[in-house]
Amino acid sequence: MVRLIPHGKGSAAFASLRLRRxxxxxxxxxxxxxxxxxxxxMAYDIDKExxxxxxxxxxxxxxxxxxxxxxxxxxxxLEALVRGEKSAVESLVYQIFLHLLLINYxxxxxEWNRNHxxxxxxxxxxxxxxxxxxxxxxxxxxxxxxxxQKARQAAINKTKSSVKSDRFPLxxxxxxxxxxxxxxxxxxFD
Numbered sequence: 794m795v796r797l798i799p800h801g802k803g804s805a806a807f808a809s810l811r812l813r814r815x816x817x818x819x820x821x822x823x824x825x826x827x828x829x830x831x832x833x834x835m836a837y838d839i840d841k842e843x844x845x846x847x848x849x850x851x852x853x854x855x856x857x858x859x860x861x862x863x864x865x866x867x868x869x870x871l872e873a874l875v876r877g878e879k880s881a882v883e884s885l886v887y888q889i890f891l892h893l894l895l896i897n898y899x900x901x902x903x904e905w906n907r908n909h910x911x912x913x914x915x916x917x918x919x920x921x922x923x924x925x926x927x928x929x930x931x932x933x934x935x936x937x938x939x940x941x942q943k944a945r946q947a948a949i950n951k952t953k954s955s956v957k958s959d960r961f962p963l964x965x966x967x968x969x970x971x972x973x974x975x976x977x978x979x980x981x982f983d
Contacts (some may be wrong), residue, residue, distance in 0.1 A: 819858030838904050839866050883940060885921040889914055889972045897979035898960050899952050911978050922973055934969060941965040 814827075835848035838876045846863070847870070892910045894930075896903055903910075925933075949958045971977045 799955075811905050814940070836861075836863070839863065839870075856877070864889060877926065878929060879932055882921060882924050882933055883902055883936060885917045885924070886933055887940045888917045889921070890967065892917070893967055893971075893979050894948040894961055895951070898948070898962075899956060900915060901955050902952075903926050907978075914978065915975070918973060918975060928938050930969070930974070938967065 837849050841844040846866075848921070850862060850867055892914045896907045896910050896914075899906075945961050945963075948961050949956075967979075
């Protein structure tokens with residue numbers, strides 16, 4: 794969506810400079826009479842110039858120019874950002890659960906693979922700790938049992954040719970502190 798916004802605030806020279814800079818950055822030149830009129834200000838098209846649109850919205854927020862915000866698209870983008878962050882931390886928690894289960898309960902393979910699995914856990918933890926905020930931590934705490942069950946099922950599927958499914962504990966055996974503790978790899982890791 795491209796919006797035309799009247800720009801009558803501030804000096805005409807400043808408005809013209811901003812308009813000219815915006816037009817040049819986009820590979821276009823506005824005629825001088827349009828710049829001097831102060832009536833046309835190009836907004837960025839979210840579908841074609843996402844990064845510029847996003848920066849423009851951030852600038853409007855910073856300047857408290859709330860009347861210029863692209864509210865509908867901004868809401869949609871913020872909601873998508875929240876969904877993406879939740880999905881990312883859930884995926885990392887799932888991966889840590891899965892690899893802890895493999896290290897601690899797939900004895901037949903653990904001797905040869907545990908260092909690799911521990912390395913994977915270390916990478917997942919680094920990402921998880923970088924992403925966790927208070928809100929995301931609360932979100933994950935509410936989903937731990939479900940994520941554990943999914944990881945348990947994946948461990949069962951991965952090991953079904955050599956391990957009975959009841960080897961993997963039905964109830965969650967790790968808490969969030971275990972998942973983010975850089976030194977925790979469970980009982981069978983030395």
